[in-house]
Amino acid sequence: MSIEKEVEKMYREDAEKQKKNQKKKKSGRAATIIVLILIVILALLLAKLLGLFDGSGFGFGGKGKETEDGSGTPDRAVVVSAEEDESSEAEVKKVYDNIKVSGSTYLYKGSEVSLEDIKDTFSMEKMNKEVVALIEDDNATQNTMEDLTNALTEMGREYTIENATGTESETESAAQ
Incomplete structure (x- = not known):
């Protein structure tokens, strides 16, 4: 044992x-x-x-990368000083959201969209008023650019047109 x-x-x-x-x-x-x-x-x-x-x-x-109202992810966000007048504040925050126009095609956030989709997305009711449409002209047709700029103007949305080379060509502002 x-x-x-x-x-x-x-x-x-x-x-x-x-x-x-x-x-x-x-x-x-x-x-x-x-x-x-x-x-x-x-x-x-x-x-x-x-x-x-x-x-x-x-x-x-x-x-x-997100706008104040959470409406999306703009490609550029810039703080721009506004000219002071009686009714404006010293600084206004402008947020730029890209739309690329190539030929007769609208591209928004990497997807091909129609003009009606852009109107819906950039409507003043859905998107913050400080958002400025940054339109990138990549050999766009004249009619396509005119349709887009006219639609943004009718909505009261500010926009800026930029050439594909990266130089800013013109700045347009909607009537306020």
Whole structure:
């Protein structure tokens, strides 16, 4: 019977060693995860300090990508100073939303849309009044551009026309 007791004792010792090893592995994993989390946090803080998140939409105080009313993600957001008169405030925030006109096709946010879709999207009831349509002329036909500018003017929406080369050619403003 002493052999059975010795075997049983050895079995218990092995089981205890395995439990200790598993505990060490678990605590080692937890320590590794904590160290990795700290490294990521430090990297994010360093990137923020260096200004790498400005305008990227990470929520660290950079330029946001969403309009005030949550109506979409404009391609450009610019603060423009308005000329002071009796009824205007010192600064008016203008948000630019791109429409690309290529040939006789309207492109909005990467998708081909009709003029009626653009009218619906840019209607004063649905979109913030500070949004200015930034029309990119990419070899557009004259009739297509006229139709678009006339529709925006009728709606009372401001717009700016920009050549595909990136130079601003003209600025139009709707009658207020």
